[in-house]
Amino acid sequence: MKKRNPKLAAMLSIIPGIGQFYNKRYIKGSIFIIFFISFISVFYQFMNIGFWGLFTLGTVPKLDDSRVLLAQGIISLLLIAFALTLYVVNIIDAYRNADQYNKGHEIKDNKGRMVATWDKTFPYLLISPGIFLLIFVVVFPLLFMCFLAFTNYNLYNAPPRHLLEWVGFENFKSLVTVPIWKTTFFNVLTWTIVWTLVATTLQIALALLLAIIVNHPLIKFKKLIRTILILPWAVPSFVTILIFAAIFNDDFGSINNDILQPLLGIAPAWLNDPFWAKVALILIQVWLGFPFVFALFTGVLQSISSDWYEAADMDGASSWQKFRNITFPHILFATAPLLIMQYAGNFNNFNLIYLFNKGGPPVSGQNAGSTDILISWVYRLTFDMQNYNMAATISLIIGLFIAIIAFIQFKKTSTFKDEGDI
């Protein structure tokens, strides 16, 4: 039997299919060649314009639409990524095939090969429509947004009249150097972080406290209490927030008129004073957010074996010691990923901020309201000021921020490790 040269087969596969022909796999080779030729003939013109557009963003104003060219460029990139993957697979296939032939592992009859191929590729065949959809529905818009952050797309430089240009990191630079952007950005960022940490931590702490109290053996009517505590979660937050906005009203709201004024003699300006607006938002978020965490904790508490507490009792542990060393670690271990999602969710809690009082009250010297978090500021920039490039820039920063935090946290918690990796 004459040996085949795997390297030669791989080299021949630079034109897809030829390597397979060398391996005497004529059907497979023909399929590869047909795919290759049709890909080039169908997409050549599209990708040609796509890549040209991606580099130049158009050359003739009004005739070229930078937005369309950008989209076409991104699709071309995705197509190329698809094609390259298949191309690499084709080369590896030629190499392996020759290698297996040399070792005598090759399946001889055509039917057997087809069955083997089918078995191997079936799972991939199943997930491929999903992945394909995911790429065009999720990845494509994301890429579009990322690219916008590096252009100068705003009201005064808007297609189709003007061409966009690549400005590199100019937008990021002006965000931290131009005075008004700088103050606004840092103020909003600081408040966003404070908001995320305080509101989320408080809601988790409250949930923990309530879950432990309600779980105490001496408490009666557990089911009723649990149902009541979960109610805030059952009402759509959209409705709740609007109602809260009304009852927190400085002049007409019942919090001031019926509770604080008669009882304490104070009437904070919940909507018009930045500090009190922030307090109100945190209170509302705690109210809205604790039931979910409460339900979560209650569930986990049931799973802690009573043996552990008995053993602790034998050793003479105090209640605090039992909580610190048994309950708390157990709860945290089981729920950490979901708690991280709570933080991430509040970081981008657009609903609450926007529906409560649209990020107000206004502050002089910045172009965001005093309670605007990054995401609601992005909304303002996009829809009120048509400042798309800055909005994209800030979105990108938000994305990075969340990704980094989530990545670190997930790495540290063991819940997300694959089986067998522990």
Place this chain on the structure above:
Amino acid sequence: MKQLMKMCSIILVTILLVSCGPDRTQEDIDKALNDDEKTAKPKSLTMWVDGDRQMAFYKKVTEKYTKKTGIKVILKNTAQDDQVDNLSLDGPSGKGPDLFFQPHDRAGDAYLQGLAAEIDFTDKELKGYSKEALDALNYDGKQLALPAIVESTAVVYNKKLVKTPPKSMDDVERIAAEVTDKDKKQYGFMFDAKNFYFNYPFLFSQGGYIFKEQKDGFDTTKVAVNDPSVVKNGERLQSWYDKGYITKSANQDVIVGLFKEGKVGMFITGPWQTNEFKEVLGDDFGTATFPTDNGKEMKPFLGVRGWFISEYSKEKYWAKDLLLYLTNKENMQQYTDDMQEITGRTDVSSKNKLLKPYEKQARSAIPMPNIPEMSQVWDPMGNAATFISNGKDPKAALDEAKNGIDEQVEIMNASKK
């Protein structure tokens, strides 16, 4: 494997470099941009029309036009608010209309995006149109559209409570004092004072301006919303709250409801509810122009809606012809008769007596600035009005509004090239 990666990246880079872009000559570009003045008759023209009522009206008019010229006019029902966004994508791809319909405050926006074409008119062609309405549709010294509908606010009153419409602001205060009866929840004079659209004529009757007007447009760095005369008017506004003439919680919806119940002597509103009031109040319902204030005319905001030519129209010559036809005297007369709205022509007049004061008021109203910066004015001025209603010093409230506007405009200008 490493070699493989290297090879692949080399291939990728070559592909990127080889891509040489579209193959087009200067001639193709000129042709595509369509700057030539071709006058050959097209088969059809397309218009975007806002809403069913307008569709029905313009169907009649365009049928006459087709009879006259042989050009078919295709009408597409597209909501006014969506038109600019849709055009920005449909225009370049060749699916856009020849004519579209917009309020004048979107003119600057549409022009900056390159959607609204500049149109050259001769003086003869512009004869008969209201000058204010034409100005409103003029951005940066360029005429972008011809007016169809104009809207301004005016005084509506209930003859049972107010015998004759007030001539001056003193009359207004006298009526307010006489008719207002807190116990009966009856008010002599009301308006949505927290809304800048309605309180503008009251604040700016003695001077001051939003943006300083220049020969070609506005100087956005000069804002005088805290002019001493405006502050003085702000104080007067506050005194009306103190005296109980107007109330904090009364917004336009509330006032309309009260007026229909016969509880409001007079208030400020636009022409859009005229028929509704007429039905409820019958002959007791009257309309009048604004009174004078210290001998000076009070001027409300003017809103203008008109027909624009798309920059992407391939038939600009005939689009302009259709535009002139749509807004000519005969058709606009029919418009005001059919639709009971005020048109942008001075040589057309409504037969509806109740609309007459609106017509008169529209001639002297101030067009809302049509520059994009105007969008940054509403919020600060609305806030200032709220602060005034809450008892804050009007000077401080208006100073804050000025600073707010200045900052917003500065940010917008920072992105200007």
